[in-house]
Amino acid sequence: MAEIRTNKSTLNRGITVPSLIFIVVTSFLAALFPEQTGAVLDQIKHFIFVNLNWVYVWSVTIFVFFMFYLILSKYGNIKLGNNDSKPQHSYFSWISMLFAAGMGIGLMYFSVAEPMQHYSNPIFADLDPISRAKNAQLYTFFHWGIHAWAIYGIVGLSLSYFTYRYKLPLSLRSCFYPLLKERIHGVWGNVIDIFALCSTVFGITTTLGFGVVQINSGLVNMNIFPDTSFSYQIIIVAVLVAASILSAVTGVSKGIKILSGINIVAVIFLLIFVIAVGPTTLLIGSFTEGLGNYISSFIELTFNTHSYKTDELPWFYDWTILYWAWWISWAPYVGLFIAKISQGRTIRGFVAAVLIIPTMFNFIWMTVFGNSAMWADRTIADGTLSSIAGNPDVLMFRFLEYLPLSGITSFLVIFIIIIFFVTSADSGILVMDSIATKNSSKSSKLQIALWGVLLAIISLVLLNAGGLDALQSMTLITALPFSVIMILFIVSLVKALRIDYKYYDRDFSATTDLWSSDTWEDKLNQIVTFKNRSAIDNFINTTVKMAFEEMKAVLSKYEITSQINTYQKPNRIELEIHYDVLNNFIYGVRTESRNLPDYFLNEENLPDANSDKSFYPLSYFGDNRQGYSVLYFTKNELITDVLKHYERYLKLTSEEKNVMFISRNRHLKKLQKVKQKLKN
Structure with missing residues (x-):
């Protein structure tokens, strides 16, 4: 009986059943009719990006300035938990885990590709090569900097606060408690969590699918696999998802924590190597200049909609708006995971760390790889890297060929991508199970493993059918309503913080001063x-x-x-x-x-x-x-x-x-x- 009770499902039917129906139907539509589904979803996405891009611009702007306000406000000393609570994880482990979950494979996929694509984009062709390189660095900083982490921070902070301070479930529904009160436990709460679960599955599936393609390309580049056929992608998915499941069932404090620590060390080693063998003086100087350029252009970048430069609008939609939509669509998953590991920190410490530390690392990383690639393209590659800028699957490996020990560094890149793949997948598996069970801590290992199997099946089906782009469009479309939901998070959080501060700041009634x-x-x-x-x-x-x-x-x-x-x-x-x-x-x-x-x-x-x-x-x-x-x-x-x-x-x-x-x-x-x- 004890064994049966242990293996009993903890899934909440009101959340899980509707979510799985929607996920399966959408995935198979994308797989069976990839072109038709992709075309319809792409039209919807295009309409939103062209006509409602201001929603993304204003939403992200509000997120950024609200986070700055919290750092400077009287609410900064409020703990994410009881007033005497302590952080569960060391600072290094905490930063490593939120970094691995928040950016992960994207850093390896876009660190060379994005700067090179900005650098070679025809709309910036009238600039000289040095100006194009500065421009590419500035926009890469913009897309991977404070704005991205402010999006994650809003969700992570709201979840952490209401979970550990109010003792509510680690669920998006909990962020609406000051507005909905006990109604969060009913239909409205289920709708919010269904949205979060579907968004998480779609976001992780598409990212992991692109990660598999890059790993496959790297293995072909190193002559380990003969080609990028689907059979080899099955092997990659099977091995990596199995590792992800194993990591997930061991829990945050073991598998994910250990892998994140290993990964951050490997990333730093690769970073130092490229700095040492690349154009060192240029990289240090360009980082300093690029950081100053970013700070001085921060307000202009934040509010710039390119309305007066119509020739730049397609680029604006395909980069800035797409990035804002992408970060917002990932926010439920990343925010839930960040909240899961952030108990005991102060609001000021949480916000400052989430905004500044990953942002600075991203800037260093993008400067080193992006500027090294642009330097190589100008000086020794004779434009070769620019010519393949639109193929990010192989661009990183082609760039490394212009540096010493390219075989070793290519292997290290694949190793880092694999670890990022596993840490993204295992944290995603735990988040999906947490949403579907309303944060139950009694889920069986079999149940957790089934979420990993679901990710693997959907990824392989879409990879084989070519439906990843359609699912990606679906993910980006969901970002529009979720940006509005995040604004409501802020309203709810402000209301709760005001009550919280007054509660703990309230002194004895003046009536009691004269009592004897x-x-x-x-x-x-x-x-x-x-x-x-x-x-x-x-x-x-x-x-x-x-x-x-x-x-x-x-x-x-x-x-x-x-x-x-x-x-x-x-x-x-x-x-x-x-x-x-x-x-x-x-x-x-x-x-x-x-x-x-x-x-x-x-x-x-x-x-x-x-x-x-x-x-x-x-x-x-x-x-x-x-x-x-x-x-x-x-x-x-x-x-x-x-x-x-x-x-x-x-x-x-x-x-x-x-x-x-x-x-x-x-x-x-x-x-x-x-x-x-x-x-x-």
Whole structure:
């Protein structure tokens, strides 16, 4: 029985069944009718990119500036977890894992290809070679820099916060809790998670498919495989997915963590080698200049839509908008994985690390490989690399042929791509299982393995049928609605952070300042007894009124004229001291109410309430400062509180620097005098 219980599926049917139906139908349409499906989806994608590209531009801009705001805001010290929680992983392991999941194969696929394609693009042909190289580096930085990681950061931060701070499931639905409350556990929550699961499967499948093609090309280039036929791709997928499944079932702290660490070391070794044997001085100088160019052009790049240069619009759609859509489509998967490994970090530490560290590494990597390739193309390759810029599958290996030890470095590149493949797939498998099970920690190894098998089958079917492009278009189309969802994440996160900050920053009520132990039983009785409107009205008409009348009588002895004002709706009373030039001093108390939540009313060990509203007497002041409940004050304590505010008033009015705040009546007096003169 124990064994049966252990192997029981933890899948949530409301999420898994609709998701699998949509995934299978879409994949087989792309496989059976690749040209027709691709054409339809490409038309939809083209329409979105041309007519709704501003949605991507503004969304990504909002993401970037919101992340900067969080670094500088008062919310930066809030922990992603309990206030005393500690990070689960070392800083190096954490950075290695989020980097491997966030960029992975893309770094190997585009590090030479993208700069070379910008460098050789006909729309920049009027520039000289050096200017084209600078331009290529700038746009590569732009596409792989802060904007990309801000997209991942929004999802990762939102998930981390609501999972570890609010104790909600590690699921996209949890990010809507401040907006939807308990409805996240119903149909709306399922719809959100279905979207996330489908987006994750499509994004990982297409990326892994392209990764398989590049690995195959590299093995052919090294004469290990004779060609790039489908039979060899089956072998690659079978071996790598098996390794991914093995890594996934061992968990984040073992397989993924170890592989990410190995990979980052291999990447750094390859990077140092290219710097050493390549144009070292050029690379160091171009990185410095490129970083400065990126910083100085940051705002212009962010808001540039190329509207005034119509010849650049196709390039803008095919690069910048496609990248924003691609990063957004990957955000559910990468964000979920980043959240899974980020418990215990502060918001400021999370955002700063996610934005800056991977971005700087990307810049170094793209500078070294991209600028080395452009340098080689200008000096020793005689334009050969430019001529094959449109074939990124082999471009990296062709570039390495112009450097020493090309056989060893090509093998190292394949090794790195394989590790990236495995770390992307195994983290994706865990994320898919997490979404489908609403973050269950009891999934069997067989169930986790089945997600890997699903990825392998879909990848192979689409590779054989040529349907990867169609699935990629589908993935990019889903980025449009998800960009709107991410905006709602920000709204929800801001609402939650404000509540969070006020909760932990809130001090004891001002009412408690004057308490003594002599009347503690009376105070306890007042605390646990909820008042209705008539009880509060009675408190105002007796205790508060007697306190004000006693004060008025004593003030008259000092020749200070005051009056007591009473009002009916809402019931309120105030003590007012009139002045000629200064603003009048006012201390008032009025009846207010607040709604009591259902969980509070139903909790047996909380004070009983007779209705869903609780009434209390709220103080208010002539200068519109925030008041507080005076319910627990005795008459003498209330008088003492009025005196505290009166002493503050006199101190402020005696300082000339406060004239704009305490002498508004002065302007009214002057205006009245002018009107009187005009009448006369």
